[in-house]
Amino acid sequence: MRVVGTALIASVAASLALSGCETPTSATTFTPAQAQQAQVVEIGVVETVRPVTIQPGPSGVGAVSGAALGGIAAGSNIGRGSGSVAAGIGGAVLGGMAGNAVESRVTRRAGLEIGVRLESGQLISVTQDADQQFFPGDNVRVLWGANSVRVSR
Template identity: 40%
Template sequence: MKKSLNLLIALAMTVALVGCTTSGLTGTTYTRDEARRVQTVKYGTVESVTPLVIEGRTDGIVGTGSGAVIGGIAGSTVGGGKGRSIATVVGAVAGGLAGQAAEKNLTTKQGQEITIRMESGEILSVVQEVENDRYFHAGDRIRLLKQGGVTRVAY
């Protein structure tokens, strides 16, 4: 009973942690370090928009670690002695791989490539996440916001 409870608690923590991950790839998402910093603002008009998929995270920070813990706990409930140790290791490895795949699926986002004709005549392309199912459209007047190495498209 105690092992099942531990497994249930670990699973709940994993779901909570993965659910808290945000991509920060929208035009209105800023990190704490980006707040209160000067940005360069330029204006332009959207020429075209191409829907695309932004791949999910695979760095394993949340998914792999949590999956390994859950898999290890689950594996430790199998067998006894040396068999239990082997099952724990196999469970941890399998759980880590499953957790990494789950993290990638949960953090994959719908994106858009926005091609913009700037007022200067220059044509630029920016890829960013679609926010609230709201795509930019050809003819939209936009602001191009640049800060350090980060560029955003906003209305």
């Protein structure tokens, strides 16, 4: 049982490591590719704000690391010969499922869907991390970049 706990901890650590590889959708965080790039700025007024959850799709790292650790843990501790192989396969399947679930929980984050009426009259909706508070009636800037849009004060 101690090996299974170690496998789960290692899977969590791998999933935490990949949470740093996300592309920020924040008003205050920029990727190196977004730094020193010109962005078009439009002025607008917040019309709606709705809390959402930003859930990146699975990268596979959690499932693969969990499967590897689960297979090794179960295969080395249960049975001999074909029994060990069967235990290893079962451990890999269960470890992969556990690793995928851990990755899903670790990479989930709070976000906002912000409806902004631009000065042109166009209504847009931007979803980004909830690292700033916005309220209907707030005057905001909308920054349009090559591959990103963000709302900022």
